[in-house]
Amino acid sequence: MENREDFASDAMFASDGPRANIAQPNISLGNRGCCNFNLVAHFREGGHHSGNWGGLLRSPAVRLNNALATIISPRGEILVEGWRPANIPASVRAALQGSERSAGEEGPRIDPDWGEPGLTPAEKVSMWNSFEVLALQIGTPDRPVNAVPPWARAHCQLRHVIETPQEDILPALRAHLDAHGFTDIDIVEPAEEFRGRFAPARTNPDHPWALWLKESVESVAGGPCGVVPCSGGSNITGIIAEALDIPFAWLPMSYLACSQHAPNEHILRPLMREGLELITGVYARMGSGEGYRP
Numbered sequence: 001m002e003n004r005e006d007f008a009s010d011a012m013f014a015s016d017g018p019r020a021n022i023a024q025p026n027i028s029l030g031n032r033g034c035c036n037f038n039l040v041a042h043f044r045e046g047g048h049h050s051g052n053w054g055g056l057l058r059s060p061a062v063r064l065n066n067a068l069a070t071i072i073s074p075r076g077e078i079l080v081e082g083w084r085p086a087n088i089p090a091s092v093r094a095a096l097q098g099s100e101r102s103a104g105e106e107g108p109r110i111d112p113d114w115g116e117p118g119l120t121p122a123e124k125v126s127m128w129n130s131f132e133v134l135a136l137q138i139g140t141p142d143r144p145v146n147a148v149p150p151w152a153r154a155h156c157q158l159r160h161v162i163e164t165p166q167e168d169i170l171p172a173l174r175a176h177l178d179a180h181g182f183t184d185i186d187i188v189e190p191a192e193e194f195r196g197r198f199a200p201a202r203t204n205p206d207h208p209w210a211l212w213l214k215e216s217v218e219s220v221a222g223g224p225c226g227v228v229p230c231s232g233g234s235n236i237t238g239i240i241a242e243a244l245d246i247p248f249a250w251l252p253m254s255y256l257a258c259s260q261h262a263p264n265e266h267i268l269r270p271l272m273r274e275g276l277e278l279i280t281g282v283y284a285r286m287g288s289g290e291g292y293r294p
Contacts, residue, residue, distance in 0.1 A: 004243065010294045011209045012240055012248035013282065015275065017231050018256045020122065022104040022271070025278060026226030027213050028250040030202030032129075032159045034234040035169050036195055038188040039064060039154045047139075047147030058184070060152035061138045067182040068154060071173070072131050076114040082172030085163035088127050091206040095227040096122050107257030125232040129160040155190060161230055162200040199238025201248070202230050209247035212292045213282070217251065220281030221274075233260075251279060 020026050041060035048057060071080055078084055099122035101110065115124045124130070135155040139145070158169055170187055177185050189195065203210055205227050217225040231250070240248050253275030259265045286292060 007244055009244070009246055011246055011292060012244075013213070014248075014250055015253050015279065016235055016250045017233055017252045018103075018254040018258055018260065019252045019271070020125075020226060020228050020231075020256070021100045021102045022255045022257075023102065024224060024226050025217060025221055025274065026228050026252065027210070027217060028228040028231040028252060029205060029207075029210055030162075030230045030248070031198070031200065031234050031237045032125075032161055032230050032232060033164075033166055033200030033238060034196050034198040035158045035160065035166055036134075036190050036197065037156055037170060037173075038190050039067060039156055040151065040186045040188050041067075041153075041184065042151040042186065043184070044150050046150055047145065050146045050148050053148050057148045060149055063182070063184060064138070064152040064154060067177060067180070067185045068133065070176065070180045070182070075117075076130075077116055078129055078131055080172055080176045082168055082176075083129055083131070083158065083160070083164060085128060085161050088161075088163060089204055089206075091204050092127050092202075092229040093123075095205040095229050096120070096126055099123075099126075099226060099228075101125065101256070103256035107255075122228075126228055126230045127161060129158060129164055130232075132157050132159075155194065157196070159232065159234070160200055162202050164200075166197075166199060196234075198234035199242065200230070200234075201237035201241035203247040203249060205229055207247050208294065209292060210249060213249050216282050216285045216290075217278055219285065220278050251275065251282070 017028060041064040043058050043060055072078055099120070101121040110121050115130070116128050119128060133154050134157055136153075138152040139149040160166070160169065174187055177183070210227065214225050214227055231252070237248055240246065253272050254260070254267055255271060258267065
């Protein structure tokens, strides 16, 4: 990497994203990766009369929706082999024991029966993968016509932890679709502005940097500090891990119901004030005899 020495350091400490629990500060030790892709059923050019051709021509809508149903269950459980994380470190599991995920009164209520069975909400976000269909296009919903559509497209996303290598995601999906009889469903890279590709990264909770930072925040706060092995969103930690090979951590000062990246994105003054006090205290401790010394 060019100019790597200019960025050499013992560790990285910054602020990004929301707290996992609005009532308690936490450090986030990484981020899930993000892989966007399109699933496309493009069977012919132009629509054809649904009375004359319905029942004779493959329906792109039906084929695509049935393909999606093999990827994720009716309750949100991921069904693709290779998309289900394995060998999760014991320190990650231990850090999440007893962890709560709360946006306060303003946030949406968590659906307890959605996602991977047997996991807590904190575990579903911080040590597991999640699949979502961000957009689905079939025909013209505002002006439907009596025709079998020629094509259907789903813009999909997998948020994934480091136990799921990004380079294996789409090959695993291709093998899965083929095995389930959906060879006619294409996996297509989105337009550049919609690719949203981020690599996952994590500093494990038993790393000396993570242990020192948790202790420091608790010393400044005079109370407990949660440890989030991986925040749900994605950012530059993958670049830091690959290019600089240093431990990293974030101290979030926002909260889950902040409308992140949406209209009316906002912050709460009490959380910002508390966060600034904690960060100032951590920097002060860093420069003292109790500072982090790798």
